[in-house]
Amino acid sequence: MTPLVALRGERLGWGDSAVLADISLEIRPGERIALLGRSGVGKSTLLAALGQRITGARVALVPQDHGLVGALSVFHNCWMGRLDDAGTARNLRILLRPSAAERAEVEAVLERVGLAGLGRRRVAELSGGQRQRVALARALLRGGAVVLGDEPVSALDPAQAAALLAELSGQFETSVLALHDLDLALETATRIIGLRAGGVVLDAPVSECDRARLMELYA
Amino acid sequence: MSAGRRIALGLVAATLLALWLADLSAPRPDPWLTLARIGQGLLSPDLSDPASLAHAAMLTVAFAICGVALGAVAGLLLAPLYHLRAVRLPCIAIRALHELFWALLLMNLTGLSPLTGVLAIGLPYAGIFAKVFSEYLDEADARSAAALPPGTGRVTALIWQRYPQVLGQVASYMLYRLECGLRSSAVLGFIGLPTLGFQLETYFRQAQYDRAVVVLGVFFLLILPIRHWARWRLMPGYLLASLWALARIEVPPMGAGALGRFLGDITPAPIRTGAEWGPWLDKVLVQQGWPGVVDTLVLGQLALVLAGVLAALAFPLIVPRVAGRIGAQLGHALLVLFRSTPEYMLAFLLLQILGPSMLPAVLALALHNGAIIAHLLGRQAETLPLRADAPRGLTLWGWELLPRLQGNFRALCLYRWEIILRESAIMGVLGLGTLGFYVQKNLEELRLDRVAALLVVTVLLTLAVDSLSRALRRALLPQDRVRIEGGRGRA
Numbered sequence: 018m019t020p021l022v023a024l025r026g027e028r029l030g031w032g033d034s035a036v037l038a039d040i041s042l043e044i045r046p047g048e049r050i051a052l053l054g055r056s057g058v059g060k061s062t063l064l065a066a067l068g069q070r071i072t073g074a075r076v077a078l079v080p081q082d083h084g085l086v087g088a089l090s091v092f093h094n095c096w097m098g099r100l101d102d103a104g105t106a107r108n109l110r111i112l113l114r115p116s117a118a119e120r121a122e123v124e125a126v127l128e129r130v131g132l133a134g135l136g137r138r139r140v141a142e143l144s145g146g147q148r149q150r151v152a153l154a155r156a157l158l159r160g161g162a163v164v165l166g167d168e169p170v171s172a173l174d175p176a177q178a179a180a181l182l183a184e185l186s187g188q189f190e191t192s193v194l195a196l197h198d199l200d201l202a203l204e205t206a207t208r209i210i211g212l213r214a215g216g217v218v219l220d221a222p223v224s225e226c227d228r229a230r231l232m233e234l235y236a
Numbered sequence: 237m238s239a240g241r242r243i244a245l246g247l248v249a250a251t252l253l254a255l256w257l258a259d260l261s262a263p264r265p266d267p268w269l270t271l272a273r274i275g276q277g278l279l280s281p282d283l284s285d286p287a288s289l290a291h292a293a294m295l296t297v298a299f300a301i302c303g304v305a306l307g308a309v310a311g312l313l314l315a316p317l318y319h320l321r322a323v324r325l326p327c328i329a330i331r332a333l334h335e336l337f338w339a340l341l342l343m344n345l346t347g348l349s350p351l352t353g354v355l356a357i358g359l360p361y362a363g364i365f366a367k368v369f370s371e372y373l374d375e376a377d378a379r380s381a382a383a384l385p386p387g388t389g390r391v392t393a394l395i396w397q398r399y400p401q402v403l404g405q406v407a408s409y410m411l412y413r414l415e416c417g418l419r420s421s422a423v424l425g426f427i428g429l430p431t432l433g434f435q436l437e438t439y440f441r442q443a444q445y446d447r448a449v450v451v452l453g454v455f456f457l458l459i460l461p462i463r464h465w466a467r468w469r470l471m472p473g474y475l476l477a478s479l480w481a482l483a484r485i486e487v488p489p490m491g492a493g494a495l496g497r498f499l500g501d502i503t504p505a506p507i508r509t510g511a512e513w514g515p516w517l518d519k520v521l522v523q524q525g526w527p528g529v530v531d532t533l534v535l536g537q538l539a540l541v542l543a544g545v546l547a548a549l550a551f552p553l554i555v556p557r558v559a560g561r562i563g564a565q566l567g568h569a570l571l572v573l574f575r576s577t578p579e580y581m582l583a584f585l586l587l588q589i590l591g592p593s594m595l596p597a598v599l600a601l602a603l604h605n606g607a608i609i610a611h612l613l614g615r616q617a618e619t620l621p622l623r624a625d626a627p628r629g630l631t632l633w634g635w636e637l638l639p640r641l642q643g644n645f646r647a648l649c650l651y652r653w654e655i656i657l658r659e660s661a662i663m664g665v666l667g668l669g670t671l672g673f674y675v676q677k678n679l680e681e682l683r684l685d686r687v688a689a690l691l692v693v694t695v696l697l698t699l700a701v702d703s704l705s706r707a708l709r710r711a712l713l714p715q716d717r718v719r720i721e722g723g724r725g726r727a
């Protein structure tokens with residue numbers, strides 16, 4: 018099977034400073050990858066690079082800072098995931114007057130993330146956990162083959178987190194998610210990539226990983 | 237010698253030179269006589285013509301609302317393109333000309349029509365809005381842009397992600413500008429548009445002080461409680477009512493081909509008629525432009541220094557720790573009164589009392605701008621973290637507030653310099669020797685080409701002062717990131 022994206026000996030970073038050096042990995046359709054490592058190790062950098070390199074498939078993003086527009090409603094922030102599907106005129110119309118069908122479509126996704134009925138609420142008025150769920154709803158509404166998430170469930174309690182990761186799995190064939198909860202990673206992923214000291218130090222199917230081995234990434 | 241000391245010395249030298257050049261006599265034999273008669277008018281105001289007062293008040297608001305709306309819409313459209321030189325330079329040029337100059341110029345194109353008033357406010361405001369809104373857009377959070385799907389169109393990203401983030405700031409800045417627009421609108425009455433300024437001027441010239449004070453009162457009744465009546469949800473109604481009110485004004489016909497005639501008229505005479513360039517340039521630049529520029533700079537310099545002195549003395553008036561609780565409220569009332577009165581109107585009033593010299597204009601500019609600087613400084617003073625055992629009263633002012641606010645004080649003064657200069661130029665329309673005097677004179681002689689040339693000189697002078705002020709601010713306060721223009725809107 019051809020990989021979705023392949024990095025070969027790449028040097029990744031912002032500007033001149035490399036965060037990750039000599040990265041080689043391939044991602045194939047159907048894989049559920051958990052990205053682990055201490056904060057600042059380069060998980061976000063790697064996700065950003067993957068987002069740029071995957072060109073053959075529709076990709077949905079869940080950024081760490083959510084990337085929401087606080088002044089707009091929950092509905093509008095969700096619909097932002099689809100702005101590339103329509104022209105400027107249609108987007109302008111939806112901004113001003115969403116149709117009942119469009120609202121219903123978003124409402125269905127909001128129900129899946131536990132925000133039913135909040136479509137008209139301004140995002141600036143939401144709590145941190147609710148905002149994260151809006152970012153997840155935006156990715157779910159966008160849909161596609163791949164989801165790239167940077168700590169997508171960090172602000173949610175364990176039960177909600179597991180449920181929402183299951184939603185993502187149900188929607189997207191392939192996922193690459195940076196996580197900090199090791200149990201969640203072991204439960205939901207098929208493959209684990211561990212980063213440490215500017216490189217990939219662990220890349221194995223989840224069956225070969227246990228908690229002790231993962232803890233070494235944080236030692 | 238440090239940069240600060242050199243600049244201070246330069247300021248003192250410029251002020252002494254300006255004092256030497258300025259005519260500050262008050263030739264009116266007895267200002268108390270006029271004051272007493274105005275006082276009598278205050279005691280027995282004449283309210284016999286409420287209908288025409290109400291009409292003028294309505295039109296004052298209508299011009300302000302339509303002008304600000306036009307400027308804001310244009311500004312919103314231009315703001316995303318403001319980084320382009322082809323957009324930025326015209327914006328800088330149109331906002332360098334005072335509303336009154338725009339009106340004087342446009343009157344030759346659109347006559348004494350509502351359009352003249354709306355454009356006179358809307359054009360310079362468009363330049364201001366474009367600049368301020370583009371700053372808001374630059375400061376907007378870029379993270380949500382990264383979350384947009386790749387391939388999202390630029391226009392879509394603009395209206396979905398960038399505009400919504402600045403909407404709140406834009407809305408409150410527009411309300412602040414509406415207050416400025418109301419002042420501009422009233423001042424446009426002094427050159428003949430049917431706003432409150434027109435009535436004020438007429439009654440004052442006829443020495444009907446009992447009526448004039450009523451007009452002034454109505455103006456304050458409009459502008460002082462503006463925060464209470466200028467609500468966003470009422471704006472659509474206001475805008476429609478304003479358009480309706482302006483559309484009802486009867487306009488004398490301008491005749492066909494007004495635009496062609498206007499464009500021909502503003503072309504310099506040597507191009508139009510083949511006359512010699514030498515005498516024309518001599519007349520416009522040497523005999524009119526140069527003395528006009530000198531007087532404008534002299535007036536601006538004196539007004540700036542006096543405004544600074546007044547502000548430094550007056551800002552503690554609104555700080556309760558200095559003036560006491562009741563004192564601070566009285567201080568607020570005093571500052572609001574001077575902030576709300578347009579410089580031009582204030583100068584006109586003082587001119588009636590003190591007689592024709594530079595003094596009334598210096599006082600008017602200094603009082604208005606000093607009150608604005610004092611207001612902003614006072615509000616900053618209230619936010620300063622003070623020790624629990626900090627002194628009170630004037631000791632606090634001298635030992636803590638003034639030293640700590642020094643940087644802000646200088647920045648505010650330098651920033652107002654450009655605005656004072658813009659206003660100084662138009663004071664000539666009242667009869668002083670600044671650029672406005674020569675503009676007015678040429679308008680009366682129907683020499684529009686000279687008017688246009690002098691307005692270009694005015695724009696260049698404003699730009700020169702603006703860049704000098706920027707350079708001084710950079711030298712004095714290298715890390716200055718205070719944005720004063722939008723400050724009120726953001727609070």
